[in-house]
């Protein structure tokens with residue numbers, strides 16, 4: 472095996488980090504602190520040539536290959552024991568074409584880098600709600616965030632991707648070339664190759680009006696119902712998700728509420744500022760707002776506002792569904808389990824995926840659940856591994872109780888844990904069979920299997 476590492480060290484331009492290096496522990500660490508895996512080497516690729524070299528080395532030595540963008544995968548797909556980690560974090564360049572409103576983004580960039588590069592032009596690409604998340608994993612799974620209702624999922628704004636395939640070729644996938652690959656990349660995860668560059672359509676987003684509005688837990692059922700009813704019809708420039716939140720000790724939080732379990736609506740209005748109060752009023756009218764931090768702010772400020780609440784290295788265990796209808800019965804179950812939210816970083820988030828996201832056909836991209844109203848996630852996030860059992864139990868009990876009310880077997884692949892791998896067929900619904908065929912065409916030997924795996928149609 473040392474021959475492989477030796478050859479990689481001599482050929483890779485970026486860098487090869489092995490257990491013998493002092494920065495090995497830092498290099499192998501991924502976001503979810505639960506995954507303490509020990510790869511043979513972390514290869515920090517500098518360019519597509521390095522990517523080709525690492526894929527070839529893994530194949531020749533029959534080593535498991537983990538591909539890492541931002542490293543945020545809750546199941547820890549960005550690392551592997553006794554295999555190779557292909558780390559793209561050095562390939563994080565972001566270039567903006569302000570005339571065509573296009574961003575070209577390296578396969579290892581984070582959303583913070585994209586926001587930073589697009590904001591000065593008054594533009595943005597639709598990413599998620601945390602700036603440290605990787606562009607690659609989030610995009611390849613679908614991409615849900617503040618702009619979903621107005622401009623669609625992240626994949627709905629993907630124009631093309633440069634991909635190094637399992638056989639070492641680099642191709643471009645778009646509506647005009649390798650169309651089957653482009654279809655599969657938009658939701659099918661890291662199953663088809665290593666994306667070295669993404670090209671996104673940008674949209675006019677500068678300073679938004681938004682931020683969190685907090686309500687007393689006793690009003691939670693009313694807030695969930697009022698939010699459900701309003702977000703179904705609200706202007707599409709309004710992004711807004713619901714969550715449970717133990718009140719943080721921040722300047723806008725009344726001192727006597729710090730530590731209380733509250734519920735929160737996090738808003739993002741990307742329309743004319745003078746209309747913001749009118750648009751947000753129905754949410755304010757649901758119940759008394761006990762604290763808020765809503766105002767005009769740069770879009771990147773909202774996108775990074777909660778980064779500190781969920782730092783790298785904590786324990787993470789998540790469960791997810793898609794839901795068609797949030798019934799009153801389901802709301803009662805949410806309130807029952809939300810009441811036991813065990814940690815300030817844990818929550819259940821309810822993200823709307825209506826509006827522009829629903830105007831894309833279920834078979835137009837691999838992301839098949841285009842008729843769904845919400846993408847909920849029960850996200851258990853806590854510090855101490857000694858508390859794993861209790862926190863995992865909270866997530867499982869909550870999920871077991873709410874899942875029968877989802878009206879769907881599938882969920883968002885990016886919001887799942889490592890014990891959800893068998894859910895892949897349900898997560899893609901009618902698109903799964905086609906995904907398995909595209910997988911067989913581009914990765915018949917399943918080289919890219921450290922992911923929520925789509926088994927090649929030929930059964931490899």
Ligand SMILES: Cc1cc2nc3c(=O)[nH]c(=O)nc-3n(C[C@H](O)[C@H](O)[C@H](O)COP(=O)(O)OP(=O)(O)OC[C@H]3O[C@@H](n4cnc5c(N)ncnc54)[C@H](O)[C@@H]3O)c2cc1C
Nearest residue numbers: 540541542543544549578599600605607608609615661666
């Ligand atoms: C704190 C936090 C907040 C989040 N918020 C959101 C959100 O608002 N919206 C949302 O939609 N999701 C969100 N997610 C989920 C997120 O989309 C997934 O965790 C996603 O997989 C992260 O991508 P990554 O590149 O950081 O992860 P990684 O762990 O690096 O990779 C995830 C998967 O993508 C593959 N992959 C990575 N890079 C490449 C590449 N260049 N080419 C091919 N395959 C690649 C990996 O092999 C792996 O299977 C969040 C996750 C966390 C932990």
